[in-house]
Amino acid sequence: MALAFLNQSRSFDAARNAVRFVGHDGMFQVLFFIEVGALAKSDTALQRTEPSATRWLSSFDALRNSIQDVAHKAYSYRRRAFYTLTAADFR
Secondary structure, eight states: OOEEOOOOOEEEETTTTEEEEEEEETTEEEEEEEEHHHHHHHOHHHHTSOOOHHHHHHHHHHHHHHHHHHHHHHHHHOOOSEEEEOGGGOO
C-alpha cells in the first residue's frame, strides 16, 4: 500500500520547533515533522515577519502539496515510523 495523507490536521510542536503531520500506509501511521527552518526557506514572506505557531501552520498549509511530495520521497527511500524533514530535503 502507498503512503497517503488522509487526515489534513497538523499541529505545531514547540519542543521540536516543527510542524507535525501524519501519513498512513495501510493501517500504519507515519509521523512527519517539518522543521521551521524548512518552512522559512520555502516561504519568503515568513522570513520577513516575527515567527509564531499560527504563521508556521499557515505556511505549512500554503506549502502542503510540496511538503507531502517531499514526505513521499523520504518514505519511499526507507520506511520508518517517523521522519523529520529539514531545509536540506527541499532543494
